[in-house]
Amino acid sequence: MGRAAVLTTTPLIIRGSGALDTMRGWTPEYVSERLGEREVPVAIADPDGAFRYNTAAREGLRHEPMRGSRLATEFRDTASGRRLSMQQMSIPNALVELRDELAVPPYIPTDVITDINLWMASESSSTPLHYDNMNNLFAQLDGRKKFVLFNPSQSDLLYPGPLDIRTRHLSTVDLSDPDLERFPKFAQAEYWEAVVLPGDLLFIPAFWWHQVSAPDISVSVNYWWRADVRDCTCPSYFRQLYLDLVIEDVRGLFVTHDLRALGNGSAALLTLAEQTIGHGEAGVAARLCGGVIVAAAKDTCTELGIAPAGGIDDAFAELEKRGAWSAEDADAARRGLALAVAAGPDRSVPAPDVQKIIGRLRSSTLNWEHPARVGGDRP
Secondary structure, eight states: OOOOOTTTOOOEEETTOGGGGGGTTOOHHHHHHHHTTOEEEEEEOOTTSBOOOOTTSSSSSEEEEEEGGGHHHHHHOOTTOOOEEEEEEEHHHHOHHHHTTOOOOTTSOGGGEEEEEEEEEOTTEEOOSBOOSSEEEEEEEESOEEEEEEOGGGGGGGOBOOSSTTTTTBBSOOTTSOOTTTOGGGGGOOOEEEEEOTTOEEEEOTTOEEEEEESSOEEEEEEEEOEEGGGOOSHHHHHHTTSHHHHHOTTHHHHHEEOGGGOSHHHHHHHHHHHHHHTTOHHHHHHHHHHHHHHHHHHHHHHHTOOOSSOHHHHHHHHHHTTSSOHHHHHHHHHHHHHHHHOBTTBOOOHHHHHHHHHHHHTSSOOOOOOOOOOSSOO
16 A cells, blocks of 8 residues: 555455455454463453543553453353453564464555554444544454544544543544534534455554444454655644644654655654645644754753753753853754744644744754664564
């Protein structure tokens, strides 16, 4: 698969793919047999079968350890009323018993794969409506899965959760019983439905909202890979760039997205900032500049063995005092960070001011490289 602009690319089902032949026998019983007496974490749904995230809990979902040999029996037990799910278990790293049988469909660019996961779900269970940062190829191996999908352009109609690392990708609308008094705009949302059968592949572009339910007991594998950042210009992507984490550790963007077409390190992020201004998102561009500045300060402090007692302002002052930064560079850093802090989803900043900061950063010594990123869960 090549580039896929998330707003204009639609999900795609490939029926009966031969690419899954080595995994066709992965039934619940087979997985149970292979895992044997080893314990794995299993999530427990609410009584109605929905897996709802408790943002106050560290894990988000309720879990309990379960021996592999018990999985098929427990997951097929409908009389108990319990609905279970084994979620996002890395096959290369956490399920080595299955690793040798793992196949990677030829449609995926293997150099940017980050995760290959096994999923098992009880029948009549469902996930919350959410999106993922990455492109996703979902392979159905046993049972059926049903997907309800929404284009990222409709994000505002789906009432995303609070802007933090744990909830920004979750909708606050319950699809099983939407409360249109609380969420009136949801009535305008249009959706797609897809049902995947054993042997089917479903491509879900990054940032497409989706809810997944299991009409039957189900075994699936999914492949996540970093999307080209140029294709991710959508409301959810811009919104999550306002997270404080972007300023504190902007290098994380190289983990979640493919920025290679824009250059390397700070140069790539400043090009991305210029492009976001072109999309009317000067505040996002300011946040990216803030991340570039903080990363430069941290790198230089580390190189010089400096551990400023105070905050980032003290670091700037110390770097200027030691001659690591010129007065001009320190001024650009202070002004750029002030713009970044002032920007927010509901707080605009002047685009010309941000463009000026980008220019000053490009011509400064506050530039840095980022190590080449390789795939995470490549087998």
